[in-house]
Amino acid sequence: MKIVxxxxxxxxxxxxxxxxxxxxxxxxxxxxxxxxxxxxxxxxWFESRPFKHKIFVCGNHDxxxxxxxxxSLLEGRGFHYLMNSGVRLEERITLWGSPFTPEFxxxxxxxxxxxxxxxxxxxxGDLDVLITHGPPFGILDRTLSGMNVGCKALLETVKFRKxxxxxxxxxxxxxGRIEKNGTVFVNASLCDxxxxxxxxxxxxxLSPIPNGEVL
Numbered sequence: 001m002k003i004v005x006x007x008x009x010x011x012x013x014x015x016x017x018x019x020x021x022x023x024x025x026x027x028x029x030x031x032x033x034x035x036x037x038x039x040x041x042x043x044x045w046f047e048s049r050p051f052k053h054k055i056f057v058c059g060n061h062d063x064x065x066x067x068x069x070x071x072s073l074l075e076g077r078g079f080h081y082l083m084n085s086g087v088r089l090e091e092r093i094t095l096w097g098s099p100f101t102p103e104f105x106x107x108x109x110x111x112x113x114x115x116x117x118x119x120x121x122x123x124x125g126d127l128d129v130l131i132t133h134g135p136p137f138g139i140l141d142r143t144l145s146g147m148n149v150g151c152k153a154l155l156e157t158v159k160f161r162k163x164x165x166x167x168x169x170x171x172x173x174x175x176g177r178i179e180k181n182g183t184v185f186v187n188a189s190l191c192d193x194x195x196x197x198x199x200x201x202x203x204x205x206l207s208p209i210p211n212g213e214v215l
Contacts (some may be wrong), residue, residue, distance in 0.1 A: 001093065003129070004051070005202040007169025008189040010061065011038045012197045013045050016190060019203060023089070024051040027169045027188055028059025028099055028133035034108065039064045040073070047078050053089050054079035058099035059133040059170060060107035065099075082131060084122055093206070094128045101134035101170060102151050109133070113153070120157040128206065130163040133170050140174035140187035158183065165204055175199045 004019060007027035018024070030042040039062070046054055056079065058065045065083075080087045082097030089095070099109040100119050111119060123130060134151055135141040136158050141150030149171060158166055162182055169189040177186045184204055192198040 001206045003165070003204045003206065005167050005186050005188040005204060006190055007133075007167070007187070008059065008172055008191050009042075009197070010191050010195055011042070012191065013042055015197050016201065018049060018201055021051060021203065023053045023055070023093075024049055025054075025095075025129070025131060025167055026056040027097075027131055027167050028057050029061045029169060030056070030059070031062050031064070033061060034063030034065065034067075036064060043073060043077065055082060055087065055095060055097065055131065056080075057082050057097040057131050057133055058109060060099075060101055060104075060109055062099070063108045066108040084119060086124065086127075094124070094126065095131060096123055096127055096129075097131035098122075099133050101132075113151070116151060117153040117157075120151075120154050123157055123161050123163075125161050127161060127163040128165065130158065130161070130166045132166070132168045135168045135171055135174060135185075135187060136166070139180065139185050140168075140176055140178065141171050142174060143171060144173050144193055164206065167204075177202055177204075 002021040003023045004021040008029040031038045086096035102113045103110040136155035137150040137152040172189040172193045174187040175189045190199045
């Protein structure tokens, strides 16, 4: 199963050249400030993409959803919106997603570092794909100033839960992909630190497990 990973498109989604795949996942920050018009434009564009499954979480720029005005926009749509929640695709692919990041200034979906662990405790085990807007500490989270700004509590949970794929964005300069301890980590930020659309979607293939099934 081919998963196409994107994040941090900041209203430039219609300029993205998407490769083909089975699942499209957006890890948040599809707007600049969560306005109604750009939010609706993203939802319409996202729903129209030719993928069998489409899943997204919000990011710290996506204020519209933080304000709880989402229900009527999502009814009957052809995608999954994850808010500290999960979904199972084709009775075999398990995904769980959250928009939250450690508190920094006055952005959307922020939680204090000493409390954010209670959110990560909800992450299930035996997970194929974990989607969080922000990175775990020390993994594709280094800023231009050389600081690692990911979440330490998230890192500890990921070490314990061991998802097959952990997809995130948030730190634009951390774009890339690495594998550690059996988990493929993907920072799929398409905008660079100057908010220029300069990176490409990241493709991850979920490989067969030993009994021959594809998870």
